[in-house]
Amino acid sequence: MIYFDNSATTKPYEEVLESFIKVSRDFYGNPSSLHGFGAKADQLLQHARKQTAEIMGVHPSEIYFTSGGTEGNNLAIKGAAVQHASKGRHIVTSQIEHPSVIEACEELEKQGFSVDYLPVKSDGSVDIEDVKRAVRNETILVSLMHVNNEVGTIQPIKEIGKWLSKHSQALFHVDYVQGCGKIPLSFEEGFIDLCTVSGHKIHGLKGTGFLYIKSGVQITPLFSGGNQESKMRSGTENTAGMVAFAKALRMTEEKRKTSIKHLWYLRNYLYNEILQIQGTVMNTPIDGAAPHIINFSIPGVKGEVLVHALEQVNIFVSTTSACSSRQKKTSRTLTSMGIPREQAEGSIRVSLSYGNSVAEAERFVSAMRNIAEQLSKVIRRSK
Ligand SMILES: Cc1ncc(COP(=O)(O)O)c(C=O)c1O
Incomplete structure (x- = not known):
């Protein structure tokens, strides 16, 4: 075939599957448990976080493991909106985002937020001048994808991020699901506050990924529960999935x-x-x-x-x-x-x-x- x-979706690397099986079989403890068996699982999880952070060029405390792109986008957008609603209720995104962005924004519109869905040029790229025109004092979030999942167009993330950092208080969220492993993106140079990555697009497993949240940036968690992932993402951690994720990310980066x-x-x-x-x-x-x-x-x-x-x-x-x-x-x-x-x-x-x-x-x-x-x-x- x-x-x-x-x-x-991509085929998981053989090594990724092996890691998943090994960790699931031998280190199935709950990372939150007090005993040593749980602590071992936690060590593996933190090691996966450290490896992920190193590859992405960020600090481990800025990596929040999620179930993938849809969750990362929802957490970034709704979490930012709820957290910063008192500063303003305006969001800027584009017409060609993934449904997990567009529909999250549509839900926020029902809750009284206003959203500008920017048009794109004939090549699928957003015009930075449109961003400049759309952003206003009440804008709390700009959410744009890096690589479009249908046509592959790359958005001028760095230029937009740089402009935003000088002219707006809005947080900048980037959906990096399709770009990761293909087109490097410096979160620092792009002045990115929030960034979504998904494991199954880079030969990892479905149901894995992370949201990067820049140190100091505040967003409201979506899930209530056991306060895992530094209170940002409740739910028992998918240790084996995240170890496999870090391996997939490393192997994909080597391939790149x-x-x-x-x-x-x-x-x-x-x-x-x-x-x-x-x-x-x-x-x-x-x-x-x-x-x-x-x-x-x-x-x-x-x-x-x-x-x-x-x-x-x-x-x-x-x-x-x-x-x-x-x-x-x-x-x-x-x-x-x-x-x-x-x-x-x-x-x-x-x-x-x-x-x-x-x-x-x-x-x-x-x-x-x-x-x-x-x-x-x-x-x-x-x-
Ligand atoms: C650009 C983009 N964002 C988000 C997602 C959603 O990712 P996931 O399937 O991990 O939920 C996808 C998946 O197709 C995508 O292509």
């Missing part, structure tokens, strides 16, 4: 250092070859996008038809994001980029990981060529 759906050129090679090869297939149109911009996501369309052919045609030859891709694909809605990201409806409905997303090979990319291109040819005959006949 050719797995080109790595933005939906040794294999990023390979990923770019695959991406550029696929980009150029797909463009030459009759009837295809690119939705991912040629520049300013991450090396692992290519979104394209065959207008007039529904994306799901392409997904299933590829599945017939054992190639797995997505229409839009995994969570939106079952809802059969036209992609909000693509429509916000000004892509016509027919083109947006015909889009598919190919998403790569370091483990994909040139041979797989070649097989994909050849399969796609055949499918496009067959479909063009059907379309001609039906006209």
Whole structure:
């Protein structure tokens, strides 16, 4: 099988699975227990936190383990809103955020917050001038993603963070779920206060991740309970999951250092070859996008038809994001980029990981060529 759906989720590394099993089997104590067996689990948890912090270039006390991207985004956004409501009730985000950001903001709107959903340019990027215009005295939070999960566009996080740090009291939250392991991001240089990462997008396990909360930044926890994770995230810690997470992060970072050129090679090869297939149109911009996501369309052919045609030859891709694909809605990201409806409905997303090979990319291109040819005959006949 050719797995080109790595933005939906990645295959856990073998070593990650082994760590998870070992810790689950041998160190299943509760990190909060008073006895030594619990203390051992706590040591492992703190070691995973230290390793994670080192890789991200931050202090261990700034890493709060969560169940992944959705929780991290909800905690950052709702936690910041509740904590700082007395200073202002205005939030700025964009139209192309993940549903865990957009819908968290929509919920806050119902509670009396006002939210600006910034438009994007035709390449999917937010215009910093729009951020400057939207931010006002009552703005308490700006939440933007680093790499878009559907088209791969990279947002100008550093520039926006720098401007915010000089001109606003608003906290800056970044959804780094798709960028992590592919495009380095300095939290310090981006003046980032809150940052979300998810384990299963970097060959870790589902239900793992962290929220970075910059030292001194206050947000209100979402969960009530046993006050774990320095009171920020109640619930018995997933020690094995977090040990596995730290391993996945380390291994992915090593891969990035040794294999990023390979990923770019695959991406550029696929980009150029797909463009030459009759009837295809690119939705991912040629520049300013991450090396692992290519979104394209065959207008007039529904994306799901392409997904299933590829599945017939054992190639797995997505229409839009995994969570939106079952809802059969036209992609909000693509429509916000000004892509016509027919083109947006015909889009598919190919998403790569370091483990994909040139041979797989070649097989994909050849399969796609055949499918496009067959479909063009059907379309001609039906006209
Ligand atoms: C950009 C982005 N943010 C957040 C999430 C949610 O992450 P999780 O699946 O870990 O909840 C995803 C998952 O697709 C994503 O792509």
